[in-house]
Amino acid sequence: MKNVRLVRALQRVEDEYLSRMGLSLPLAAIALVVAADLAAGRDHFITPGIVAAPPLAAITVNWQRTLFIGVLGLAIQVALAPYDGVTDLPDHDVMFGQVFAYGAVTVFSVYIAWRRETGAKAFSAITSVAEAAQHALMRPPEPRVGGIRLAVRYVSAADAAQIGGDLYAVLDTPYGVRALIGDVRGKGLGAVQTSAVVLGAFREAAYDEGGLDQVARRVDISVGRHVTGGDFITALFAQFDKPDSVDLLHYGHVPALRVARDGEVETLYPNEPWLPLGLADMVDEGPTPWRVPLQPGDVLVLCTDGVIEARSPADNTFYPLAERVGALVAGASYDLDDAVQRVYDDLLAHAGGSLTDDVVLLLLAPQRRPLPAHPQDPPLNPV
Numbered sequence: 200m201k202n203v204r205l206v207r208a209l210q211r212v213e214d215e216y217l218s219r220m221g222l223s224l225p226l227a228a229i230a231l232v233v234a235a236d237l238a239a240g241r242d243h244f245i246t247p248g249i250v251a252a253p254p255l256a257a258i259t260v261n262w263q264r265t266l267f268i269g270v271l272g273l274a275i276q277v278a279l280a281p282y283d284g285v286t287d288l289p290d291h292d293v294m295f296g297q298v299f300a301y302g303a304v305t306v307f308s309v310y311i312a313w314r315r316e317t318g319a320k321a322f323s324a325i326t327s328v329a330e331a332a333q334h335a336l337m338r339p340p341e342p343r344v345g346g347i348r349l350a351v352r353y354v355s356a357a358d359a360a361q362i363g364g365d366l367y368a369v370l371d372t373p374y375g376v377r378a379l380i381g382d383v384r385g386k387g388l389g390a391v392q393t394s395a396v397v398l399g400a401f402r403e404a405a406y407d408e409g410g411l412d413q414v415a416r417r418v419d420i421s422v423g424r425h426v427t428g429g430d431f432i433t434a435l436f437a438q439f440d441k442p443d444s445v446d447l448l449h450y451g452h453v454p455a456l457r458v459a460r461d462g463e464v465e466t467l468y469p470n471e472p473w474l475p476l477g478l479a480d481m482v483d484e485g486p487t488p489w490r491v492p493l494q495p496g497d498v499l500v501l502c503t504d505g506v507i508e509a510r511s512p513a514d515n516t517f518y519p520l521a522e523r524v525g526a527l528v529a530g531a532s533y534d535l536d537d538a539v540q541r542v543y544d545d546l547l548a549h550a551g552g553s554l555t556d557d558v559v560l561l562l563l564a565p566q567r568r569p570l571p572a573h574p575q576d577p578p579l580n581p582v
Contacts, residue, residue, distance in 0.1 A: 225256040225268045229275060236279060244283050246276045250301050253308035262312040269305030276301065338368070342536065343566065345371035347378075347439050350535035352543045352560040364390030365503045365557040366432075368398055370405045375440030377405045377414065380561055381452065381476070382433045382503045389430065396425045397432055397476065411438045411448050411488045415476075419450075419485075422477045431477035435501060438488070442565045445499060446488040451475040453504055456521060460496030462529030464521055467491055496532050499563040500524055500542075505556035512551040520546075532564035 229252045236245040249272040256268040276297065285294050340349060349369055364383030369376065379401045383390040400421035404414040415436050422432060435452040439445050447455060449469035457465045473486035493499070502520065509518040523545055531538035539562045547554070 221260055222256070222264060222268070224259050225252040228252045228255055229268075229272055233275060233279070236283065241282060241284055244285065246279050246283060247297055247301075249276055250304050253305045254311075257308040257312040257315070260312065261316055262309045265309050265312040266305070269301075269308065273298070273301060273305070340369045344369045345376040345439070346442065346566050347376045348532065348535055348564045348566050349378075350539040350562045352539050352558070354543075354554060354558045364394060365505065365559045366394040366398055367501075367559050367561055368401055368405075369561075369563070370402065372405050374405075374409060375438050377411070378437040378439075378501070378561070378563060379405075379418075380435050380501045380503065380559055381450075382505075382557075382559075384430050384432070384475075393422075393426050393430055393432065396421055397434070411436050411446050412485060415448055415450065416485055419476045426477055431475040433475045433504075436488075437499070437501070437563070439563070439565060443494075444490050444492050445563075445565075446490050448486055448488045449473055450486070451478075453502055453507060456500040456524060457491065457493070458498045458500055458525055458528045459494060460530050460532070462525035464525040466521055493565060496530065497564065498528050498532050498535070498538070500528065501559075501561040501563070503557065503559045505554065505558040506546060506560060508556060509546055509550040509554060509558075511549050518546055518549045528562065531562075535562045535564060538562060 229249055232245060232248040232251075235248070236243065239245055252272045253265060253269045256265040260268075280294060285297075339351070339353075342348060342350065347369070351367060353365065353367070355365075365381070366383070367378070367380045369378045379397075381394075381397055383393045383397070397418060400418040401414065404417035408414045408417060415434070418434070426432075432450075433452040434450040435455060436448040436450075437445055437455070438448075447467060447469070449471070450473050452475075454469065455467045457467055459465075469486070470489045471486045474481060500520075507518055507520050510516065511518075520542075524542060527541045527545060528538045539560050542560055542562075543558075546558070546560075
């Protein structure tokens, strides 16, 4: 969603810049050509240079004003024709050719201006709908859910739509704070529909089911009932029911990372690796949640494979999240938004400024009483 807002903000800046130029740029081009023609004298025929004015108008004003510039330019050329001696020529083909070429350029410029306007309106409508749809699907959580602080970055690689197959949710339930992060195989509308099924099932089951494994089973049943075509979803479930630990349940997803306050990183590989949602019916029973201890200041880092599979254009290497996240997140359990932005910025820098896959970065940390000062922390009340 942040990506949507950035695109729309850049579009507004561009539109404002072009609107400020308005008619000044094409009018300045006409004035420059006229001044040059008059200064050069009757022996020089420079007025055909006015043909540059309609294309300049096409990128700065609407199609009506572009048409006005075209008519104005034509009128000026006709008015200067006697001065330039064009009307004195026995053969008027030069004059007719100039008028025809200028008219063709004007018509094409008006068409370009019209397409630019309609395209901008369509893009604005698409991004507005996409932002509303993403709000409805993802329902971005507050910086604090129950006793958990969190920060998230969701970015879709899809142009304009900004909705992809990656998903997440964090809910405060009677059984503690429950979180889900997942990745649907594929992209496009089918992936969005599958995401809606998974998120809807999770939001219902998270409040109804007592065990995390039962929540996952309910979600998997919904996937089997509503998702067709052999699609599957890698997923990682988490439950914070105690301040000093977290329960994890793994369905073929990217393992979570635990970042200690001093920057030490541990990859939380599942004790019982399992198949993704949608494929779990191929085996009996299901995985069992396992409990991971959390020390004061620890941050749990969840992500989708778009993060760890982002390649560097320089050497084609994957993004080394486990190697870099420690320094970027260490000691940030009370400032997760800045931490997740640092990780995302580092990811973009590694990928050369653009991503080719959907990305979710989710940082979670239990909220406890204020921690004692850490040697690397700034003072709480600097003088």
